[in-house]
Amino acid sequence: MTNAAATRPALPLAFPFTALVGQAELQRALLLAAIDPALGGVLVCGPRGTAKSTAARALAALLPHGAFVTLPLGASEEKLIGTLDLEAALRESAVRFAPGLLARAHEGVLYVDEVNLLPDALVDVLLDAAASGINTVERDGVSHTHDARFVLVGTMNPEEGELRPQLLDRFGLLVELATPRDAAERQRIVKARLAFDADPQALCAAFEAQQRALAQRIVAARAALPALPWSDAVHERVAQRCIEAAVDGMRADLVMLRAARALAAYEGAPAVSPEHVDAVAESVLAHRRHAAPEASRRHDQPNANHQDTESNSSADKNEQGGQNDQRDWGELAPEPVAATSVKGVIPLPAKKR
Template sequence: MSAAASRPAFPFTALVGQAPLQRALLLAAIDPAIGGVLVTGPRGTAKSTAARALAALLPEGAFVTLPLGASEDKLIGTLDLEAALRESAVRFAPGLLARAHGGVLYVDEVNLLPDALVDVLLDAAASGVNTVERDGVSHTHDARFVLVGTMNPEEGELRPQLLDRFGLMVELGTPYDAAQRQRIVKARLAFDADPQAFCATYEAQQAALAQRIVAARAVLGALGWSDAVHERAAQRCIEAAVDGMRADLVMLRAARALAAFEGANAVSPDHVDQVADSVLAHRRRAMPEGASAPSSAQPPSTRNEPHTEASADSDSDADWGELPPEPVAARAVKGVIPLPAKKR
């Protein structure tokens, strides 16, 4: 075994200044159905280090990297059609999705991947299943993994349709606090100097955190959502003017995962508030100026209502930008001779 292969991962509990990212990764590990985590930020902000550190906490410990330029067959696997026709048996050559089952699938610069590959990744991450079909022959296998995609916004953006399908998003920045930078650098230098000794100092914390993940997964299905929790999630999504309902679903799953991680007896609206930022970071849209959230208590306007200035704005027959007439005071103009009044 090479030295690189035997080198331990940087301890998850030793990460410095990465609390939002650590929480998002833990939530996705507890409930992979959340749909993965998108991490944006400049180079050198420990994106890959955090993903490797998470994999080391999971029981299976698999860490699989999808390289740029990978084919769809390499990602999803291939079927031997000749064997299927000759032996009436399906021979499946596993791809990266099968190898990542139970662990972490890391995709660096996900914004540079072809859209078709990103679609496959997100489908498998959300469903936990991968299906390979060729000429009427299909094979299905479990593919439950934590998808971690990273990107540098300066190198291009993801299409909004793909961006929305990532469950959570965390934006990283370069720290400009001198004390924090020193803590980060000192921890990294200590790890590089003696990885085994450095990891040994965090062994107890790592074991305790790994056990919390296992325990949270075990109770996840027993936690439900009250009407108050549903209402808070809906309110947060309406305030962010999100498109569709995916944000509501992800927010509820993430809140439940957080409650399970904390050992709570029930999901609370506070859990919703704690996960809202990472759910809405890539989905939030600006409300149109002057617009307010619609209320189901307000009846829709009809054409039989009085035509006021407010209703004119919403009248589909009115010209855009049309203003109602306003009375203007008349005044005498010099040099103009008034006409004589008509005799009755």
């Protein structure tokens, strides 16, 4: 071991993923994205102090390579995607690619805090790479393509600005966090955090077996993912949920199918079921829904609005005339018209008998 290696500071331990308290929905979304990064990442909305970054770092520790890369708000596009290696160009007169943050995040987690404050162009590039798993750079005389399969985790506080709908739709899953209001849950969260701060090694050792089992489960789910079948019933359930939410386009259908398949793989199921679809639907639709939940439920009764309208219309008509039941639908009630004397009209000849 060299002196430099001996003096290099060790990376800080991450809080164990299995020790997180009160974050079941966020944990499931992160695990689904880890099993299938092509989902497009997870957008986490919530106030400060709700363990968003802690959960993202904890997930990275479960992955085989464990890379955790943070994209700063002031980063340039070149820093994100990579660019020409100027030193090599000047020293060797060679055109060489200098990797960016996307390359560093390969097989790990790319974390973007306050993603809603990034320039739209940068978010667009980020989401493209997250969904495709490939980063292509063509600039400054460089044409380079490399794998960039990573779990994208973006966070935002809605009070500090929104994402454009076009960009919001491209995030695979959305999780909304809130400050816990239950006293017992708050105590459990604080106790776990204080225990980690006091002795990180001891807490990590206490959860080592659970961490190892979960990491192996992710690897097994990734291997099983491509072979999992889904039936027409699953497709029908996905279509129904998306129609009820009045989503735009077909991205929600595709993401919901992939998320349901990832959940089935995580659970070790032999096939994707409609129940898997229902389990992931809300995290897929939360940021894409245009219909209110009440309207979504009424969609299950397509004749309800029509019947209500007819019933109200009939009641109004009965109150007004009491004779509307005898008329055809759409017939108007007769209205009196005042007779007007018109002069100068040529009388018609009388009919011959």
